[in-house]
Structure formats: C-alpha cells, structure tokens
Amino acid sequence: MAKIPTKHGRFLEEFRPGEVYRHKRGKTITEGLFAVFTDFVFTTNPLAKNRRYARAYGFRDLVAPPGLVMNVVFSQSVEDVSENGRANLEYIDMRFGAPVCVGDTIEAESLVLGVKASSRERDRGVVHVQTTGWNQDGDVVLTYQRKVQVWKGDLDAPVAEGEVGPRDVPVALSLPAYEPSRGYRELAHLTSDDTYCENFHAGDVFEHYRGRVVTTDHIMLTGMLDNTSQVHCNQWMIDQEPERFLGGRLVVYGGIPFYLCLGLSSPDVADNALADVRYGTGRHTAPIFAGDTVFASTEIRAVRDLPGRPDLGVLDTVLRGHKFAKKGEQVERIEIFYLEREIAVKRRSHYA
Amino acid sequence: MAKIPTKHGRFLEEFRPGEVYRHKRGKTITEGLFAVFTDFVFTTNPLAKNRRYARAYGFRDLVAPPGLVMNVVFSQSVEDVSENGRANLEYIDMRFGAPVCVGDTIEAESLVLGVKASSRERDRGVVHVQTTGWNQDGDVVLTYQRKVQVWKGDLDAPVAEGEVGPRDVPVALSLPAYEPSRGYRELAHLTSDDTYCENFHAGDVFEHYRGRVVTTDHIMLTGMLDNTSQVHCNQWMIDQEPERFLGGRLVVYGGIPFYLCLGLSSPDVADNALADVRYGTGRHTAPIFAGDTVFASTEIRAVRDLPGRPDLGVLDTVLRGHKFAKKGEQVERIEIFYLEREIAVKRRSHYA
Amino acid sequence: MAKIPTKHGRFLEEFRPGEVYRHKRGKTITEGLFAVFTDFVFTTNPLAKNRRYARAYGFRDLVAPPGLVMNVVFSQSVEDVSENGRANLEYIDMRFGAPVCVGDTIEAESLVLGVKASSRERDRGVVHVQTTGWNQDGDVVLTYQRKVQVWKGDLDAPVAEGEVGPRDVPVALSLPAYEPSRGYRELAHLTSDDTYCENFHAGDVFEHYRGRVVTTDHIMLTGMLDNTSQVHCNQWMIDQEPERFLGGRLVVYGGIPFYLCLGLSSPDVADNALADVRYGTGRHTAPIFAGDTVFASTEIRAVRDLPGRPDLGVLDTVLRGHKFAKKGEQVERIEIFYLEREIAVKRRSHYA
Secondary structure, three states, rough: OOOEEEOOOOOOOHHOOOEEEEEOEEEEOOHHHHHHHOOOOOOHHHOOOHHHHHHHOOOOOOOOOHHHHHHHHHOHHHHHHHEEEEEEEEEEEEEEEOOOOOOOOEEEEEEEEEEEEEOOOOOOOEEEEEEEOOOOOOOOEEEEEEEEEEEOOOOOOOOOOOOOOOOOOOOOOOOOOHHHHHHHHHHHHHHHOOHHHHHHHOOOOOOOOEEEEEEOHHHHHHHOOOOHHHHHOOOOHHOHHHHHHHOOOOOOHHHHHHHHHHHHHHHHOOEEEEEEEEEEEEEEEOOOOOOOOEEEEEEEEEEEEEEOOOEEEEEEEEEEEEEEEEEEEEEEHHHHHHHEEEEEOOOOHHOO | OOOEOOOOEEEHHHHOOEEEEEEEOEEEEOOOHHHHHHHOOOOOOHOOOOOOHHHHHHOOOOOOOOHHHHHHHHOOHHHHOOEEEEEEEEEEEEEEOOOOOOOOOOOOEEEEEEEEEEEOOOOEEEEEEEEEOOOOOOOEEEEEEEEEEEEOOOOOOOOOEEOOOOOOOOOOOOOOOOOHOOOHHHHHOEEEOOOHHHOOOOOOOOOOOOOOOOHHHHHHHHHHHOOOOOOHHHHHHHHHHHHHHHOOOOOOOOHHHHHHHHHHHHHHHHEEEEEEEEEEEEEOOOOOOOOOOEEEEEEEEEEOOOOOOOOOOEEEEEEEEEEEEOOOOEEEEEEEEOOOOOOOOEEEHHHO | EEEOOOOOOHHHOOOOOOOEEOOOOEOOOOHHHHHHHHHHOOOOOOHHOOHHHHOOOOOOOOOOOOHHHHHHHHHOOOOHOOOOOOEEEEEEEEEEEOEEEOOEEEEEEEEEEEEEOOOOOOOEEEEEEEEEEEEEOOOOEEEEEEEEEEEOOOOOOOOOOOEEOOOOOOOOOOOOOOHHHHHHHHHHHHHHOOOOOOOOOOOOEOOOOOOOOOHHHHHHHHHHHOOOHHHHOOHHHHHHOOOOOOOOOOOOOOHHHHHHHHHHHHHHHHOOOOEEEEEEEEEOOOOOOOEEEEEEEEEEEEEEEOOOOEEEEEEEEEEEEEEEEEEOOEEEEEEEEEEEEEEEOOHHHOOO
C-alpha cells in the first residue's frame, strides 16, 4: 500500500522567476456568490443592487463591485501562489478592465516576477507575481502585482532567486458610453446627491460612519471564493501550534477587510462611481480576527479629468481601514488596511 | 484639510410631516438573496421552493414568501427612516399587491405621516411613515405604515411635530386566475393535505412544532438586505456604551424574527396558501439576541370567503412568536412578536 | 377554543412496510443554493465552478457535485422519514443517474422496506427505506436505501414490523458523450494534471491535505436544504434535556460532513471526475459538532474500465472522514465517516 502524501500550494523553493501558472478551476459569478459576497460589505452603489439601474446605464446585468472582482481573481491564484503563504505584503498597480457582471466566468494566471529568500529567517522568503484575470470573452478584467511572504517547505532546499520584468498587459477600463437618451436623471434619486465628482475636493477626509463586525462567517465567505488557504479555516492546525500563526487564531482572509473597507466607503465616495480604475498600492497593516469591528476612512488627494470621458472625473484617494482596541482605559485605533485608490465618478453636470 | 463627518440616517428633528423620501438603491431579488433569505426560516410552501409547482400555478417563477417581500421593502427605508431608530414600535395595515418572483427588482418610498417628540424623554420621539414598494413594472407589491422611535441628534433642536393623512395607495392582491386545466391535483402531494381552507376553524390554536436558534448569522442576513442599522452589526459601538443599547448586545433586526415566525407557521397554516393578504397590526414585544431559539403559534380567529375567488378562502389569524428563558427552576415563555395576519388559502374542493 | 398540537415527522409505530411517501415541496437548485452549498466544501472540480468548462463538456450548465445531489434528495425525505430520528445508521447502494445542473428541480419519494423495533430499548427501532429523486423531466438522479433509528412516539403502540423487497429503480449514469471535437485539451489546464485515471493504483492511500472547521453556519446550511430535523437547530430543546441528545449539543446534520469529506478529497481524486457512480455503503461513525475540524482520506481499492466509455475509468475507493481530539497529551484520530465510493474519472489518453 502506497501512502501518498498530498499537498497543495508551492513552497518558496518551488517558484521560478519567469514561470507562468495557469490557475485551475476558474469561477463563474453565480447569483449566489454575487449576493452573498457583495451584500455583506454594505456596498451602496445601485449598479450592484438594482438590475433596472445597471441596465439603464448600459451594463449587461448587475455589476460586480471592484472588491468582488479582486477577490475572485485573487482567490484563483491562492493554490498556486500563496496557499503556503505567511503574509500578504503588498498589492501593486492593480488595474481594472472590462466590467464584470453577474453570470460572467473569470479565469486567471500568474507570472512569477521575483523570488527572494529572507536574509534574516531561513524558513521564508518573498515571492513577487503578476496576476491577470479575464472573462469568458477573453477580455482582461483585472491585472495586478503582489508580493507575498511564503514558507519554505525544506529549509535546506536552494531558492531560485531572481527577477524578471512584468508583462505589458493590455487592460483598459471599458465602460458603456455616455448617452443622454438613457434617461439618467430619472434614476438620480437612486443614489445619494452629494457624491458626484463636483462634491469632492483635494484634502477632504471622510470618516465613514458605519462599522461592521466580522464573525466566523468569514470562514464560509472565504470558502465561497475557493480560497483554500488553511490559516483561514483549519482550526485544528492552528490549535496545535498557535505560536506559529498570526494571533494564534484563524486569521481572516485579507480580501474580506479589503472588500469591507471598499463597501463601508461606498455611500460617501463611491455611490455615484461607475468603476474603480486603479489601485496604485495597497497593504494589510494589521490582521483581523472574528469579533473585530471594521471601520474605514477616505482621504481625497486629487480630483481630475478622465481623458475621453467628459461625463466622469477621477478621484485619487487613500482608503484606510481600522479597528479599535482597548489598552487599559485607553482606546487605540489600529490601522488595518491602506489602499491608494482611483475612482471614476459621475459628474453631476451630466447625470443629475 | 477638511474633515468631513459622514453620517447616514435622519434624527428626529430632521423629519417633516408630509415629506416623501424616495429610497435609494432598490434591490433585485437575485437567486442568491432568495435562497439564503427564504430557506433559513423553514418556509414549507412549495411556491418558494419548487419552480415546476410555481409555474404550474401561473406564477412567472419561484414566489418570494411574504416575509421576504416585507424585508426587502422595509430595509430600503432604513437609511432614510430608522438608521437612527431606537425601537420599531408598530406595523400598521400592511397590504400585499402583485406577487414578487425571483428576479424582480423592488424600489420603495416613504411618506412621513407624523412626527412627535417624547413627552418624557427629550432624546427621542416617534416617527410615523407610510412605506410603499413596487416592482420593475411599477406594480405595487407592498404598502404599510409603521411607527418607529427615533433618537434626536441635537437635544436642543426643535422638532417639527405634526400629522398628515395617509395616501390612498392602489394595492390589490393580484394572483394568477384559477384554471382547472392547470392540473392542480397532480401536484397536490407536494403540499400537506391538512392545510386547506376547509381544515381551519375559528378558535383553533396551533402551537407550531419547530423552533430555530438564531446565530450570529443574523448579521450576514441583515447585511444581505442592505439594512445598515448599526445596532445589528457594529459590535464596537455596542461595547463602548452597552447600557445605551437594548440588552447591551447586538440586537437581531426585527425582520428576522418576523420572517422566522412566518416560516415556522408555514407547515401548519400556510402550506397551501397562495399569498398573505394583509397584516392589520404587528409589533415586536421583546428583542431577540444571538443564541435565542424562536418558536411560534397561530390562532385562527375567522375563516371567510375571498370575494371573486371561490377557489380561495381567507384565514384571519394571530401569529405570535415566543422564546423561553429560565428563571431559576422556572421556564418563562416570553412573547416576542404579535401579528394580525390574513392568509389566502386554497380550498380543497378546488385543488385536491 | 381547540388547541391543536402540531407535529411533523413519523414515529416508529407510524411506518408500514411497503408504504410509499411522496415527499412534499420539491426543491429547485437555485444559483443561491448551488453557490452556498457547493463552495463551503472546497470542491475543486471545475464542472461545479466554471460554466465555460461545464458547457464545453456537454453539460447544460454548472453541474451539482454528488454531495449536493445527495443532500437535496435526502433532505426531502427528512420530514416523512427521519424528523424523529435518533441516528442515521447506514446508506446502501446509492446510485447516481442523470446529471443535475443548476436550475434543475428535484422531487423525491421513499418506499418503506422494513420496520423493526429494538429488542433492547423499547423507545426506538430501525426504519429501512428506499429513496429516489428525479428531475423536472422525470429522469432519476439518485436512488438509495438507508437505515435510520427512529424514536417511538407512544411506547405502548404496536410496531408494524416487516420487510418488503426494494423496487428495481431504472437509474443509469447518463453523461454527455465523448466528442474529440469539443477541444478538451485546451481546457486541461483548468484541472490538476495528476488526477487522471492513469494516475491511480490499487493500494494508494491519499491523506487529503486540507481541513475545514464546521462553525454554527451548519444551522443555516441545513436550513437551506429544508432539512427541518430539530436536533440540528433547536437549541432550546437540546438545553432542556441535553442527556437525551448526542453530545448534549446541536449535532451537525450528517449530510454536511458527508459532503465536506467529498469536497476535501476533490483535489486529489475527483478533480478530473465526470461523476460519482455509486456508493456501495456509507455510515457516520461519530458525530460532528460546531468547532470540529473535518479531515478526509481516500484509499484506492481498484481501478477498472467503465463499459461503453473507453475515455473513462472507475476508481473503487473508500473515503474516510476524521477529526482529532486531545486526550491529555495524546492526540486521538476519530473516524467520523466511511463511504465506499465509485468515481468515474477521465483518462489522460483522451483528455490531456
């Protein structure tokens, strides 16, 4: 009888700069995934809520919020890239392309841009990848780089250190054209009236009003994405060596606070957005656990034109997430997430 | 840098009798929302379970149970009416119109009927609204009044007390016609055989057999409705001032026990219902928290004809919800919900 | 006023050998049920994930994994057969027929094959049924026998002991034909390359790598199936007489570890499966509670041809589920599930 040890996910020594991983499975965004994984974040933009509104704007159907697109593409890369990851370090140059609607099927691949062993700790290192996702028509919906800290499987194995340059992925935000005949104004009451491009100014800071506790439902949510990383769902593994794992508990998958911060910001800065354009850089600055309540704030850094689209402007923002903790009598605000975010927002002059 | 405090939801002093709020967003009832938010309540009526049955009866698709219709319309009014509410006091004259099927998009608005400051406590008062929801074809699906206790934002602000009369909302229960050619009898085994109109008599009291514990999944469920009221999901807020909040814990959104009581009663009194017609009055008589097991009972007050529909009768009922608590060695039955409910039920003579 | 005690589910003395129960309701597999109840088990097979892949293989739409088919059929039988069950003893000769796709409506019935009172304990006995489910076109999707231990309602009531033979249910695995023109090879990167029929050998044992904790979301999941058995959701009932119930806690419905074990095995033995063919026998060997982490292993007993399908082979396997518990310093591996499972797997020669 042959005992076959099964294992999924690469360790540091298995990555090779320049290699491409065509990720397995792919993922159809059913109405089930869409509803569960959109609504829990309190997104308010009716493109993701109201089919009548989404179609009137020229989209095929309900539009997946950027956080859902990011999560569906990202999760497909987990088995190949980060199932044996220790921590996600950075998102870089995340750019959105074709809108994703409910019913679309997303597939993805990753190119290894860099591999580097840690100089201080011999059990880990950093992998740098470029991940791209596309829909059933072959249109790119998202491309980004990320850096992730990955465990070594065999401490003595050599690491194929090196770097290659990123590919030039043709990604272009492709939104339905502006057509005055669509009757946008009759739909204007479905969004807030103080979130048009004209409402924002560099320097504005929004402390988003709502918070949302993360419960153990994070395990189900993460599973719904086919994100199989064991640190989010394998309680027994954590309990055997709690000191090895962040906080000694099941850590919430980063895509959840990422998306939750986007959602909490939605009523204040993205209720009249047509899309997120690009995230320059992003990182998780502290972990989240079941029981934590997540809050967010947005800083407007610039308001600018979107070439070719006089009906839209772009907000350059920083989205920050935070939670609170008590230290004796003191309340400490702990930043958990940082994202440089560009949002394409409707101009009141054209829509309201 | 301008710090912009964001806030959602009106305080008592911001309501004006006679004002109309066209609620934002709207909500498409995807198969995701439908499945998650229908099945957890143990509804047994196959109109909401079995597409073959629903279509054979002449409905376009799976039919949303009345509790789902109520929750989708109600939740759209939360931001405008009760995000800063302390307690929901009463539902009045809730009437159902066009059937709602999976895939429908529901939008809603509310008219302020009355505003009244509390005579005893200067930090709160009562707002009385009439809320109406309709589908993508403009057909009214639900209209009702409710009274809600709302916090003041500024204790010193004047309150615009006053009353206006309700609008006459044209709402009519519109069910597919009875057509013997549909072959109802071949489907009769899909429902219980002791829940036809002929089975009920004034004075009957049904203690519904099943109970269902509410877990922290109430937070997810409430989020799926876009109900953003913070008392259901902001754990940190509660923990800072527990004495200010009911029970000092996250309180379960009332729409959940409302719907759960309807569901628990379904096998005994609504398995052969085609619709709920009207709720004369309803109220939550005690709060529910995660960990509580909800039970229900139904009292039949009258059985009467439905004009124009000899195939149907109407049950005038009282639906009550309860939970149990231990007081020392004693078990206390605590009523949590009261609803005067009229149900349109098939006659055995026509269907079985 | 007539108090009507309502009760659902038969007790031992109410079963009659040879009786057929046409189960109520039926169940449409919406995209909501499909997504929630498929993804939580970590199934990796893209037939259930990727519409493009499923259609390219000739299926109408996303294909329900065998564990979803089993759960949907099984749950329909709960009210009639096992709502008053104490323990599910055995699954026997479970055979799959027509593939089930998202959107299908499944109905079911059960024939009572045997009734037997316990010789040792007068409050219970064993019921043996044959349950069959079919789709909206009348094609059988699943048929199986099971034995379940059921409580008596009235200790003094006579039990109609007896046996009848099973019916010959025409069930045939009906898979889309193999057509080289479908371009299978262009899709081969969507599945793992080491799970084709040629990769398996009698005697291989796979310890599946991943584990997944079961949280209180089991209550929601079970409700989504219309499985109303009270031991899974009625916390108050359990708390009143904990000694009467397994473990004194809400026990997780067996269909959840059943399906979870199938899912955990998926990347290693079923990623290139087109269907499960038959489960010879299966049983739950220990209960599962919220907080337990479930693991699984698969033993390959034989690899054989599938008559008429040279593109496929059949793996005869044993799927076992387990959890761990600490006994002092010792870690104990507790088997929770045993299933003799036949899987139809693609041959590399034809697909890769």
